[in-house]
Amino acid sequence: MNRRDALTDVFMTGIHRPTDETSNFRQAVEGVARDVLTIKKNARASASARVLSRLAEPDRVLSFRVTWEGDTGGTLYAPDGLSAEAVGWVQARKAAGENMASPPPGFGASYLEGASPWEI
Known part of the structure; x- marks a missing residue:
């Protein structure tokens, strides 16, 4: 050797x-x-x-998912997490001063009128 x-x-x-x-x-x-x-x-x-x-240290990957997003009128809830597309939609709505009461059907999310995130 x-x-x-x-x-x-x-x-x-x-x-x-x-x-x-x-x-x-x-x-x-x-x-x-x-x-x-x-x-x-x-x-x-x-x-x-x-x-x-x-x-020699292996990569460590941390991941998380956003399951809700709140606004003054209620909370958008997605039990499987919001996709990047859904988060973009939320950001655009908030930037325009609109609520999230009508999420597109493909997002797997529902809007809970009057609910706060900690009530889910």
Whole structure:
């Protein structure tokens, strides 16, 4: 085993593997690590900044959905969330000073006259 392989093996022991679904991720990290580790070991700035460790972190995606939008006359409620198109429609109505009492049928939303969002 050469020095690069030994460094890679040590580095890879610190990479968490929560499920088998991450095997492609681990394989990609190992490939990059083999190329970068020897460079990293020779560059103090890269080592102290933990550059390779940061590169080995998987992306985290946060998502949420907007299920209601209120105005002075009531609340637009969409149990499955408002699509980007529906949010655009709401923004256009509000910009024009109009309420949301008549949502288009394809939005999966209903207007609850006189209701506030916390009453849903």
